[in-house]
Amino acid sequence: MVKKAASKTTEKPTTKKSVDSDRFGPSTIRDEVILEVKNLQTNFTTKWGTVKACDGISYSVKRGETLGIVGESGSGKSVTALSIMRLIQSPPGEIVGGEVILNGRDILKIPERQMTSVRGGEISMILQDPMQALNPVFDINDQVGEAIGIHQKLRGKKRWEKVVDALRKVRIPAPQTRAKDYPHQLSGGMRQRVVGAIGISSNPDVIIADEPTTSLDVTIQAAYLRLLKQIQSETGAAIVFITHDFGIVAKMCDRVAVMYAGRIVEMADVREIFNNPLHEYTKALISSVPKLEEKTGRLPQIEGQPPLLYDLPQGDTFAPRSPLKFSEEDALIRPELVEAKPNHFVQLSRCSVKDFDKYKDMVSYG
Numbered sequence: 001m002v003k004k005a006a007s008k009t010t011e012k013p014t015t016k017k018s019v020d021s022d023r024f025g026p027s028t029i030r031d032e033v034i035l036e037v038k039n040l041q042t043n044f045t046t047k048w049g050t051v052k053a054c055d056g057i058s059y060s061v062k063r064g065e066t067l068g069i070v071g072e073s074g075s076g077k078s079v080t081a082l083s084i085m086r087l088i089q090s091p092p093g094e095i096v097g098g099e100v101i102l103n104g105r106d107i108l109k110i111p112e113r114q115m116t117s118v119r120g121g122e123i124s125m126i127l128q129d130p131m132q133a134l135n136p137v138f139d140i141n142d143q144v145g146e147a148i149g150i151h152q153k154l155r156g157k158k159r160w161e162k163v164v165d166a167l168r169k170v171r172i173p174a175p176q177t178r179a180k181d182y183p184h185q186l187s188g189g190m191r192q193r194v195v196g197a198i199g200i201s202s203n204p205d206v207i208i209a210d211e212p213t214t215s216l217d218v219t220i221q222a223a224y225l226r227l228l229k230q231i232q233s234e235t236g237a238a239i240v241f242i243t244h245d246f247g248i249v250a251k252m253c254d255r256v257a258v259m260y261a262g263r264i265v266e267m268a269d270v271r272e273i274f275n276n277p278l279h280e281y282t283k284a285l286i287s288s289v290p291k292l293e294e295k296t297g298r299l300p301q302i303e304g305q306p307p308l309l310y311d312l313p314q315g316d317t318f319a320p321r322s323p324l325k326f327s328e329e330d331a332l333i334r335p336e337l338v339e340a341k342p343n344h345f346v347q348l349s350r351c352s353v354k355d356f357d358k359y360k361d362m363v364s365y366g
């Protein structure tokens with residue numbers, strides 16, 4: 001239940017500008033929704049039963065905006081992203097419902113052949129592990145060039161120039177020399193930049209970055225994220241930024257959606273989330289943010305275990321971990337995502353939201 005999306009319009013002047021020295025870079029958000037995900041549902045069939053890894057996800061992103069997706073391991077962040085890209089392996093996975101509106105049409109409905117040019121062209125995904133994303137037996141020119149060949153139909157010298165240009169855009173020094181290197185000849189940071197170069201080579205409208213810096217050390221990570229923001233301000237791309245680090249969200253994102261057990265439990269502007277979190281899970285994630293200087297790449301430690309998705313409790317799936325007091329009946333109610341305050345959405349449950357009574361009129365079970 002994401003806020004009503006503005007219909008696709010031509011680019012409007014900047015409506016919001018935030019320049020914050022503590023962030024990886026400013027955002028220039030345009031009032032044009034570029035990607036809208038509506039009630040997306042993806043299931044996996046496993047021997048233990050059906051896993052609802054993405055269970056009715058809805059959000060939208062505007063041109064120039066960065067939306068963070070946070071949540072513990074296994075909460076469905078990557079499955080949601082791969083569903084948007086139509087890269088879910090079937091079987092065992094299947095997109096069973098919802099819409100993904102990109103540039104005005106539902107890309108879940110277009111033929112796969114057409115999707116091949118949408119992928120990497122209009123929307124691209126930068127993966128977590130550069131060694132997995134890069135093929136060790138091809139040089140960098142081949143791999144960046146492949147994407148450029150597919151989407152821009154370029155060959156020979158023109159393609160080579162685009163490759164060098166893409167490497168230059170991600171600030172790889174001596175791009176003409178580096179283009180002839182193989183992945184193992186580059187440092188981790190440089191490899192991640194190459195993956196970034198592939199991701200941005202066709203100027204996509206939307207970049208999904210799935211934990212793009214997990215394998216990098218802190219300084220290189222900061223430099224890479226700053227670079228992503230710079231590229232965004234040059235191209236106006238929308239970024240969906242997946243991480244389990246709320247500290248990075250604060251510096252990188254404009255808005256954030258918190259995922260738990262395949263659903264969004266809270267979504268709001270970054271500042272609003274940090275200042276007034278409503279859901280107990282969000283509060284726990286925020287309080288587990290390590291100081292950036294001492295960042296170790298650890299997962300947030302919060303009480304209890306993430307639930308098994310094939311054996312979810314009925315009703316409020318967070319109830320077993322919630323520190324609040326509530327009745328057994330309360331825990332059996334499946335909460336709705338409501339706009340509790342302007343642009344601040346929360347999955348409203350007596351089990352997970354301390355201020356439930358303040359907002360209870362918004363739901364039938366209040």
Ligand SMILES: Nc1ncnc2c1ncn2[C@@H]1O[C@H](COP(=O)(O)OP(=O)(O)OP(=O)(O)O)[C@@H](O)[C@H]1O
Pocket residue numbers: 044045046051053071072073074075076077078079080092093244309
């Ligand atoms: N191939 C698969 N077969 C069966 N279940 C799967 C498969 N891929 C994902 N899942 C299920 O989907 C859930 C969500 O996985 P996903 O990769 O989206 O988590 P994530 O939030 O990206 O976690 P992480 O932070 O570790 O990357 C998993 O917990 C698992 O139950």
Ligand SMILES: [Mg+2]
Pocket residue numbers: 077078079210
């Ligand atoms: Mg993941």
